[in-house]
Amino acid sequence: MHMKAASNSGATSPVVSDHAAADPDELRWQAVIARSAAADGEFIYAVLSTGVYCRPSCPSRQARRDNMRFFDNTAAAEQAGFRPCKRCRPTGASPQEHQQQRIAELCQWIQRTEHLPNLQQLAEHAQLSPHYLHRLFKQTLGITPKAYTSALRQQRLQAGLSQAVSVTEAAYAAGFDSSSTLYNQAALGMAPASYRDGGRAQQITYAIAPCPLGQVLVAMSSKGICAVLLGDDPQQLAADLHQRFPAAARLQQDAAVHDSLSAVIQLIEQPHAGIKLPLDIRGTAFQQRVWQALQRIPPGETRSYREVAISLNAPNAVRAVAGACAANPLALLIPCHRVIRSDGALSGYRWGLERKQQLLTREARESADA
Numbered sequence: 001m002h003m004k005a006a007s008n009s010g011a012t013s014p015v016v017s018d019h020a021a022a023d024p025d026e027l028r029w030q031a032v033i034a035r036s037a038a039a040d041g042e043f044i045y046a047v048l049s050t051g052v053y054c055r056p057s058c059p060s061r062q063a064r065r066d067n068m069r070f071f072d073n074t075a076a077a078e079q080a081g082f083r084p085c086k087r088c089r090p091t092g093a094s095p096q097e098h099q100q101q102r103i104a105e106l107c108q109w110i111q112r113t114e115h116l117p118n119l120q121q122l123a124e125h126a127q128l129s130p131h132y133l134h135r136l137f138k139q140t141l142g143i144t145p146k147a148y149t150s151a152l153r154q155q156r157l158q159a160g161l162s163q164a165v166s167v168t169e170a171a172y173a174a175g176f177d178s179s180s181t182l183y184n185q186a187a188l189g190m191a192p193a194s195y196r197d198g199g200r201a202q203q204i205t206y207a208i209a210p211c212p213l214g215q216v217l218v219a220m221s222s223k224g225i226c227a228v229l230l231g232d233d234p235q236q237l238a239a240d241l242h243q244r245f246p247a248a249a250r251l252q253q254d255a256a257v258h259d260s261l262s263a264v265i266q267l268i269e270q271p272h273a274g275i276k277l278p279l280d281i282r283g284t285a286f287q288q289r290v291w292q293a294l295q296r297i298p299p300g301e302t303r304s305y306r307e308v309a310i311s312l313n314a315p316n317a318v319r320a321v322a323g324a325c326a327a328n329p330l331a332l333l334i335p336c337h338r339v340i341r342s343d344g345a346l347s348g349y350r351w352g353l354e355r356k357q358q359l360l361t362r363e364a365r366e367s368a369d370a
Contacts, residue, residue, distance in 0.1 A: 024343070028070045031056045037096050038306065038315040042342075044071045044090055046082040053077035057095075058088035096316060102126070103140040107148065116149045142314025142321075147285040204245045205254035208234045211265045213355050216331075217241060218261040224278030225260055228331045230351040244329070267332055271299040271363045279333060283324070286317075290324035297338045300367030302360065304342040326350055332359075 031039035039056040046053035047063040053071065054060060071077040074084065074091055084091045093101070106126055110117065122145055123130040137145045204226065206219035211230075217237040219227040227244060231237045263275045281288060293308050305325070309317045325336040326348055337356045341347050349356035 025070050027342075028056070029065055029068070032062070032068070035059065038310070040096055044074055044077045045069065046071060046077050046080070051082055052085045053082040053090060054085040055088045055090045058085055058090075060085065060087050099136060100140055100316060103137055106137075107141075110149060110152065116152060118149075119145055139314065140316050141286065142289065142309065142312050142317040143286045151284045151286075204241070204248040205257050206238075206241055207254065207257040207261045208237055209261055209265065212268050213351075213358060216261070216264060216268075218257055218264055219245075220254070220257050220260060221280045223280035225330065225333065226280040226282065227329050228264055228333055229329075230331050230355060264332060268359070268362070270366070271359070272366050274299075275333075277333065279330065281330065281334075283327065286320060287324040287327055290321050291328060291330075291334045294325070294328075294334050294336055294339065297335060299335075299338075299363040302338045302340050305339055306342055308339060322348055338363075 028043050028045065032045055035057045037057040043056065044053050045056065046069045048067050048069065049063070053074065071080065106122065109125060110122070117125070119130050119134060123133045126133055128136070134145060137148070141148065204219055204221055206217055208215055208217045213230055214232045215230070215234050215237060217227065217229040218225060219241055227241055229237050229240055260277055263277060266273065267275050281291060283291065289312055290308065293311050297303055305318045305321045306315070309315050309321045325339050328334050328336045331351055337349055337359045346353050346356050
């Protein structure tokens with residue numbers, strides 16, 4: 001389901017999709033037809049002829065559309081005189097919620113373990129087959145158990161490097177079985193010894209300039225652009241960068257950065273022109289999957305958080321997708337502003353909803369003129 005931003009250049013209201021602009025009950029009806037487990041918890045439907053209300057995923061025989069009413073929650077359905085279905089039990093936890101709780105408890109157990117477990121050990125603890133656990137884990141979180149434990153190992157390494165006497169000591173404490181494994185899998189964005197020193201050996205150059213959205217900061221490492229930050233105060237932007245790289249060498253003036261800065265400003269003014277710049281993207285395995293998905297959303301279009309989760313084959317990971325959007329350090333280049341709520345409303349833009357609206361309006365206007 002692709003959604004396009006509104007093309008009214010003078011609009012100040014949230015950008016909505018063609019589908020979201022339609023009758024909301026029609027969208028709910030489509031979810032009931034699909035028996036969408038992903039819609040469980042978002043609304044309840046009731047059947048007039050039986051007086052029963054159900055979850056969207058209820059396997060009961062489907063009622064006619066004109067014999068159906070929709071409610072935001074179970075309380076509203078009961079207030080209207082309907083009673084809960086005995087088959088899907090909408091007043092209790094849904095199968096999806098049970099699944100999420102089971103995986104959440106397993107993740108908590110993993111975090112408490114001294115030595116991170118492999119898939120077989122996880123399966124034994126969860127009393128599930130390795131194949132089923134692998135599928136359930138990925139379906140719930142959008143990443144495999146191995147990717148999750150690898151990210152947790154990396155977090156332990158990052159914490160250990162700031163305290164350990166040596167890199168080797170931190171590596172073994174985090175669960176890496178050799179120094180070569182550490183360098184191949186750590187994904188710190190710099191050498192472990194450099195990370196231990198707060199990025200001291202790494203040079204981060206940056207530049208700040210006015211732009212149509214206020215002020216923009218572009219920072220580069222030796223690998224590529226590592227931060228694009230938006231704001232109103234240049235000093236606050238520089239402070240934000242300092243928090244990200246507390247001990248790195250920082251130079252405000254650099255010709256290469258100014259070239260990239262000009263390209264980013266041009267992207268604001270001409271979003272459909274597109275630019276190709278080397279990026280130094282740092283994040284967890286799941287965050288990077290989300291950010292890659294965002295880069296595939298064309299200018300002038302939007303996706304809901306749920307649509308992004310579905311595109312990653314992780315329909316239950318809507319909140320995790322929202323978290324990855326909020327953690328995005330590369331404004332514009334990773335277009336998290338193109339992700340909106342399912343009802344078409346704007347939410348969750350770390351650089352302000354007004355900027356998000358401006359970006360979408362610009363892209364919509366350019367799409368309409370193309």
